[in-house]
Amino acid sequence: MRAFEYLSPKTLEAASAAVRTAPEGARIIAGGQDLLGELKERIATPGRVVSLKAVPGLRGIREESGSLRIGALATVQEVAESPLVREKAPALAEAATSVGTPQIRALGTVGGNLCQRPRCWYYRLADFPCLKKGGGTCFAVEGDSRYHAILGGGPCHIVHPSDLAVALVALDASVEVVGAKGRRTIPIADLYALPAVDASRETTLAPDEIVAEVSVPAGARSAFRKFREKLSLDFAVVAAAVALGPKGPRVALGGVAPVPWRSREAEAALGAKPVTAESAAAAATAALAPAKPLKNNRYKVPLACAVLRRTILAAAGVADPGPPAPPATPAPTKKAGEDF
Amino acid sequence: MPEARTPKKPRRARGTKSAVHLLLRVNGEDREVTTAPHRTLLETLREDLGLTGTKHGCELGECGTCTVLVDGQPILSCLALSADYEGREITTVEGMADGAQLHPLQETFADLGAAQCGYCTPGFLLTAKALLEEKPSPSREEIREALAGNLCRCTGYLKIYEAVEQAAARMREEGPRGGR
Numbered sequence: 001m002r003a004f005e006y007l008s009p010k011t012l013e014a015a016s017a018a019v020r021t022a023p024e025g026a027r028i029i030a031g032g033q034d035l036l037g038e039l040k041e042r043i044a045t046p047g048r049v050v051s052l053k054a055v056p057g058l059r060g061i062r063e064e065s066g067s068l069r070i071g072a073l074a075t076v077q078e079v080a081e082s083p084l085v086r087e088k089a090p091a092l093a094e095a096a097t098s099v100g101t102p103q104i105r106a107l108g109t110v111g112g113n114l115c116q117r118p119r120c121w122y123y124r125l126a127d128f129p130c131l132k133k134g135g136g137t138c139f140a141v142e143g144d145s146r147y148h149a150i151l152g153g154g155p156c157h158i159v160h161p162s163d164l165a166v167a168l169v170a171l172d173a174s175v176e177v178v179g180a181k182g183r184r185t186i187p188i189a190d191l192y193a194l195p196a197v198d199a200s201r202e203t204t205l206a207p208d209e210i211v212a213e214v215s216v217p218a219g220a221r222s223a224f225r226k227f228r229e230k231l232s233l234d235f236a237v238v239a240a241a242v243a244l245g246p247k248g249p250r251v252a253l254g255g256v257a258p259v260p261w262r263s264r265e266a267e268a269a270l271g272a273k274p275v276t277a278e279s280a281a282a283a284a285t286a287a288l289a290p291a292k293p294l295k296n297n298r299y300k301v302p303l304a305c306a307v308l309r310r311t312i313l314a315a316a317g318v319a320d321p322g323p324p325a326p327p328a329t330p331a332p333t334k335k336a337g338e339d340f
Numbered sequence: 341m342p343e344a345r346t347p348k349k350p351r352r353a354r355g356t357k358s359a360v361h362l363l364l365r366v367n368g369e370d371r372e373v374t375t376a377p378h379r380t381l382l383e384t385l386r387e388d389l390g391l392t393g394t395k396h397g398c399e400l401g402e403c404g405t406c407t408v409l410v411d412g413q414p415i416l417s418c419l420a421l422s423a424d425y426e427g428r429e430i431t432t433v434e435g436m437a438d439g440a441q442l443h444p445l446q447e448t449f450a451d452l453g454a455a456q457c458g459y460c461t462p463g464f465l466l467t468a469k470a471l472l473e474e475k476p477s478p479s480r481e482e483i484r485e486a487l488a489g490n491l492c493r494c495t496g497y498l499k500i501y502e503a504v505e506q507a508a509a510r511m512r513e514e515g516p517r518g519g520r
Binding site for chain 2: 001002003004005006008029032033036037039040047049051053100101102103104106107231232233
């Protein structure tokens with residue numbers, strides 16, 4: 001780790017100012033579960049680290065006029081175990097349960113989970129000067145792309161690592177952030193932008209803006225499912241969240257795109273009608289129709305299709321009749337030795 | 341750098357890039373430490389306080405061997421900055437035994453051969469201690485879930501699960517003893 005100055009201000013406004021005025025760059029630390037890895041690998045080399053531990057009022061989970069209000073410093077474990085979240089936003093509780101290990105859930109926070117940096121192995125190694133680190137290449141294009149994006153990729157092909165964000169996009173949550181210009185509230189989908197906008201970052205926040213609170217409309221039927229290679233601890237290979245709220249179905253996918261991916265195609269396919277096994281399968285197929293896999297991740301297309309179909313059925317409480325006939329994906333133009 | 345000299349009033353958890361003055365509570369004792377702000381809790385425990393029972397493992401949050409308890413909850417000391425843990429109750433494996441009297445988990449881990457190379461053992465012991473304090477009679481599935489963040493490459497886990505079950509039984513019979 002590069003040496004840094006450590007500050008622990010007592011308000012979010014002061015924390016934001018401490019970031020703004022740092023002469024050699026600054027990073028916010030909440031639970032530190034993502035930041036410490038970046039500091040150790042020297043992907044992040046701030047001259048100042050600003051801790052939120054002394055800022056009061058950022059921790060609780062409460063219900064207020066039809067919404068769950070979750071403080072940015074609420075831990076992932078608190079969200080997973082909260083009876084309120086389990087009852088009123090089950091997809092979020094399921095997503096939180098799937099994060100990391102008990103130790104990581106104990107320290108990892110909601111705000112930190114939403115703002116965590118990608119796990120792309122080229123990004124995480126200082127030796128690869130990738131687009132995200134200001135270099136000129138996305139190494140996944142020619143390299144090993146088995147865990148990379150199949151939707152929304154380019155010029156950088158990371159997948160967004162947050163499970164909570166996927167659930168929150170489906171649940172139509174909004175995020176309150178604090179910065180130099182005061183407070184503003186944005187829909188969670190607007191917290192993220194594709195690498196085509198700016199490959200160096202995943203969020204739309206200004207450097208001195210800090211997530212303060214997440215607000216989740218309560219009561220929609222919802223579900224979250226995640227496919228991972230290792231059950232005890234893993235990021236999603238593919239995740240899906242579905243909410244069936246009063247404004248119609250909302251569908252989000254994780255592990256497939258550089259942002260938590262909202263699928264309007266799937267939402268349109270489901271429409272306002274009650275979910276059936278057939279409509280779930282059709283919606284899942286529609287969601288993956290625009291997929292553009294890289295060299296090594298074509299497997300993610302049928303995988304995401306299956307995970308999404310099951311998630312839709314789980315959200316609607318419809319029994320799973322088993323997989324339908326495989327979707328008609330275009331035959332890959334496969335070259336010898338190319339497939340993973 | 342004038343700020344680096346011992347200030348008249350301790351400036352806790354603030355300071356320069358070279359030093360922060362911290363008051364940490366470890367295994368029931370208050371410990372004063374002057375250390376670098378970028379020290380992890382693991383480094384501070386091992387190098388500033390000489391508590392080498394806590395082990396360096398992957399440094400990434402995947403192996404659990406650096407697990408310590410903070411306010412009774414298992415956390416990864418390699419992913420924590422020491423400066424963030426002032427005023428919290430930190431327990432390391434050195435704080436489990438009561439003098440010469442081992443914690444029941446330490447006894448059953450030894451009795452059943454739940455430790456082979458032993459490198460992961462401090463992390464397992466502390467994670468299991470937190471579990472048994474919350475759930476005195478955990479099911480095998482609850483033990484598996486609680487220990488999911490601790491890797492062991494020797495035992496295949498079976499003996500570890502059995503040792504936790506046997507310690508739980510002993511603790512239920514004898515009531516709490518030893519450790520903090």
